[in-house]
Amino acid sequence: MSNNNLIKGSLQTIILKLLEENERMYGYEITQRVKELTEGEIKITEGALYPALHKLEAEGLLSTEIQQVDNRVRKYYSLTKDGQKEVTSKMSELQGFVENLQRILTPDLKPGFNI
Amino acid sequence: MSNNNLIKGSLQTIILKLLEENERMYGYEITQRVKELTEGEIKITEGALYPALHKLEAEGLLSTEIQQVDNRVRKYYSLTKDGQKEVTSKMSELQGFVENLQRILTPDLKPGFNI
DNA sequence: AAACCATACCTCAGATTCTTATGTATGTAA
DNA sequence: TTACATACATAAGAATCTGAGGTATGGTTT
Numbered sequence: 599m600s601n602n603n604l605i606k607g608s609l610q611t612i613i614l615k616l617l618e619e620n621e622r623m624y625g626y627e628i629t630q631r632v633k634e635l636t637e638g639e640i641k642i643t644e645g646a647l648y649p650a651l652h653k654l655e656a657e658g659l660l661s662t663e664i665q666q667v668d669n670r671v672r673k674y675y676s677l678t679k680d681g682q683k684e685v686t687s688k689m690s691e692l693q694g695f696v697e698n699l700q701r702i703l704t705p706d707l708k709p710g711f712n713i
Numbered sequence: 714m715s716n717n718n719l720i721k722g723s724l725q726t727i728i729l730k731l732l733e734e735n736e737r738m739y740g741y742e743i744t745q746r747v748k749e750l751t752e753g754e755i756k757i758t759e760g761a762l763y764p765a766l767h768k769l770e771a772e773g774l775l776s777t778e779i780q781q782v783d784n785r786v787r788k789y790y791s792l793t794k795d796g797q798k799e800v801t802s803k804m805s806e807l808q809g810f811v812e813n814l815q816r817i818l819t820p821d822l823k824p825g826f827n828i
Numbered sequence: 829a830a831a832c833c834a835t836a837c838c839t840c841a842g843a844t845t846c847t848t849a850t851g852t853a854t855g856t857a858a
Numbered sequence: 859t860t861a862c863a864t865a866c867a868t869a870a871g872a873a874t875c876t877g878a879g880g881t882a883t884g885g886t887t888t
Contacts, residue, residue, distance in 0.1 A: 609845080643847065
């Protein structure tokens with residue numbers, strides 16, 4: 599991740615959610631997508647991403663498929679059945695956490711961490 | 714802390730923000746306040762809290778004042794000048810991060826991680 | 829009286845997750 | 859040929875947590 603060490607553990611959720619939307623993605627593509635979506639503000643480092651992908655695969659949440667594209671090897675990741683269930687779980691967990699964070703940090707405004 | 718390992722990194726911000734609102738607090742009080750504000754969903758463990766407090770003090774963001782209350786020693790923490798500046802910084806950092814998280818995770822709805 | 833829980837501080841081993849650096853390999857642009 | 863982009867990977871070290879343990883006081887339960 600970029601400069602901030604905030605909310606460690608959200609990388610897994612990011613990966614799973616992107617794969618829910620995109621069917622299949624490869625590692626480098628994920629880093630670029632996140633950079634693009636956040637206008638360069640969040641940069642996922644390879645040292646964080648690849649171990650995370652490997653772990654999710656080892657847990658049976660992702661499956662892989664290696665493919666040759668322009669003399670380059672790409673390792674595509676997709677959600678397994680378990681992975682699809684886990685997205686929902688991880689997302690509501692994160693949502694709940696942000697909700698609680700907002701309760702602690704903004705005692706004045708009740709609804710929403712609005713932007 | 715509760716079940717989720719999401720909080721890493723946001724604990725400092727929580728401490729600083731609570732002290733911005735409350736002038737001075739002691740460790741145990743902070744754990745109770747957070748538990749109270751989140752209806753028991755986030756429990757700050759002592760193993761996380763005390764080292765965090767000591768670190769913030771060592772960085773000059775907090776000052777301490779020991780006080781005897783009912784035969785019990787309390788260590789009150791307050792924001793220093795530097796600490797007061799840091800709250801603003803840490804809060805906008807966290808705000809920005811949540812904003813970016815929302816961009817990644819909810820591509821459909823543009824405004825707000827609403828609750 | 830003994831056991832237990834609440835208050836209040838603390839430390840430390842181990843786990844997890846990250847950063848930073850390094851390595852391999854191909855292709856393109858300056 | 860130097861540099862950058864693409865594409866994978868590992869590994870040392872830092873940072874932050876969990877969970878267990880320790881000390882001490884005082885109230886409540888059994």
